[in-house]
Amino acid sequence: MFGLGGQELLLILFIVLLFFGPSKLPELARGLGKGMREFKKAQADLEHEFNKVAESTETADKPVESKVAKEAQSGSEKKKS
Secondary structure, rough: OOOOHHHHHHHHHHHHHHHOOOOOOOHHHHHHHHHHHHHHHHHHHHHHHHHHHHHHHHHHHHHHHHHHHHHHHHHHHHHHO
């Protein structure tokens, strides 16, 4: 996790405890949790939008190709008649 070992994390948590005090730690953890949750939600929404756009372009391309092929085929049949 970010190249930090257990001892480094404990030292950082101890410094945070000294800096903010024990009464503010739950509030900080809640805020951090909410921020991470919102970030993950925004990331998932963005991925969903990208996938939706990619799927819509794929489905939009397929009918155009088949439509062009059908028009070309019907045009060649008309010429034969």
